[in-house]
Amino acid sequence: MYKLKTKETDNSVIEFIESVDSPKKREDAYQLLDIFTETTGYKAKMWGPSIIGFGAYHYKYDSGHEGDAPLVGFSPRKAKISLYFATGDTERENLLKDFGKHTTGKACVYINKVADIHTDVLQALINQSIRFLKETYPNH
Template structure:
């Protein structure tokens, strides 16, 4: 049976951030930690070895595949900072138009540094993502 790699762990968020090699990226990680914590009201938790997540939800697809994931999160990776918001939400695309310098992948939004983005739009993206996931998965949102 398939097992998810990205599970909530008891690892320390601060210890993880302290392992970030770039001092600038480390400072950005602490800034994002403050923004996400304040905006979500959830404590930061490590998901897998490198994702800092906030809240959680249980999803189940029509295929039968199911699991748990953070409502929102981020990861200060070597190349770029990955931001995790709900996929499939049309509001996300509208908000990203005013977000600032970023690129998007299938599930992630990538930024080079916090200074490149609009923090107010970031807070709206966080709030919208949580609202969307609560509506989509009302039974399993924490």
């Protein structure tokens, strides 16, 4: 049975940010914390050891796999900052065109620093992601 590793925990978001080695990444993490908190209206929670998530939804795939995940989130990793938005909505791709300097993985958007991106587009991505997930998974 597949066990989801990334669960919401009671760990302190501030303690986690304070544990980030790079002072610049810490500063960016606090800036992102403010933007995500203000945009979502949700209190930041730790998900697993290193993801700062906002809100939550319950998903269930056709395969039967199900679980809970944050609606949006970020993680100040050593190499880059990972941003977590919903995938599967074409609006995401359109917004990313105007986002600024970033790369994308399967589900993440990676940035080097907040100064590289347009925060108004970040807010639009956050809102689009929450709207999309609430429409896709309405029962949470």
